[in-house]
Amino acid sequence: MPPPVPVPASPAPSPPPGRRGYAAGLFFFGQGQRWVVRHPAGYARCLIPALITFALYTAALLVLAFRADNLAAWVTPFADDWDSGWRTALRIVVGIAFVGAGLLLAALTFTAVTLLIGDPFYDTLSARVEAAYGPVPAGPDRPLWRELLISARESLYMFWRALLFAVPLFFLGLVPFAGQLLAPVLGIAVAGFFLTAELSSYALSRRGLPVRARLRLMRAHRKRALGFGVPLALLFLIPLAAVFLMPGAVAGATLLARDLHPAPAPPAA
Template identity: 55%
Template sequence: MRDLGAGLGYLVRGQRWVLEHGRAFGFGLFPGLITLVLYAAALVALAMYGDDFTTWATPFADHWSSPWGGLFRGFLAAVLFALALLLAVLTFTAVTLLVGQPFYDSLSERVDRSVSPDGSAPQSSRPLWRDLWISARDSLRVVVRAALWGVLLFALGFVPFVGQTVVPVLGFFVTGFFLAEELTAVALERRGVELRERLALLRARKTLAWGFGTPLAVAFLVPFVAVFLMPGAVAGATLMARDLLDEDTATETAEDDGDSHENDHAQTAGSSRAG
């Protein structure tokens, strides 16, 4: 239970960090907004043309007596849209991180520097194109895993009582785990930690991953909320990644110390000019 609270604590600390660093928060919004527009357009198109698609896909229902053909196709259209919505929630983070990798890598490095005792941040030795390829490949693997879980849970949702009570709760925890993996990947990939090792780290501390990712899974059901929480989620996941690897964390941020030195220098220079 302690890890469950610690995971939530990292999420809160991450949101606080980006609010205290307004420029990082502003830049971190762009990838989420781009992904939101793309997903919204796809879902609107599905809502508009879903009936046409189900009609095309079920020619055998053309000869069914009324109203059974219409009811069957309407049910299929509703199931198709619900499944698309579930997959959108499961994949939103992975796609946003892929679209905004340069933004989030920079943000994650700033977080690392701000809490590192020596003010340093691990950096990838690979070229950018290689990092992008590895990120896309690993994101696809995670999305496939998440999609398989999503389809399984969606099917179990039709089981009476269990599908309406237990399955939704399981769905949030499964989604939360994969969200934690996708978000910590930003910091862990810079450290050369491969996907298999990342999954092993999180499986060893599932409650930490659930405490961080499950509240996000609930919040991400609201698209605009997902956009505004993404920068802080990346920041919090960076802090959690340091915990997973047992890295030392300073009590005072290096960036804040640097800002203080700059302010002191500016004040001293101002006093000299006044004198």
């Protein structure tokens, strides 16, 4: 973690009066992108982990898309004797559900994998955001290998919790028409919530909050979490957008975490 810089006179950004809930989350999303534009030092380095993850996920999703018809045929052997029209319609729906589930899984795990790969870069960025507006909470004093191990364990826990939503959404996507409309909408909401929880992990970990406490905090401020994460989840669907938005997303989530859970004031000298 970099040493704290002198505290400037300007306070940390906070939502204007009247901006609450979803609007407050959106405010911090914009402030994070604005912060990295105004502080470009280190931005390029923070792109490298996202580029690596993007390349891996793109290859995996392309394989899934090209193999979706085979997967659909594999899980619907009972339809082999159906009329060709009904059999084709069913397998198109199942194939779309597989691709949709793959996209949802990618949205739910992209941030966790990127943050794990780029942990030192993003932790430094988050600490610099905090240092620009006040003292940086010391956080637990642990070696890097232990920090990475804890990050991996907490990411797996987040993934497990997200999977509890992703599996029902996959089956919802198999319902013709209504399911194919509802599943993507609910999927984006779930992805947005967990994106916010993942991205705010640096600032909240420095405040001593373990992963379960961080999720409870996000649930208590669900509207803010969704207001921050849903636009990001939608933008992450644009190729390469996740790569270029990730540093600003970490900065914005840090500002959001400061607002939701201010650090205690340092003791007087």
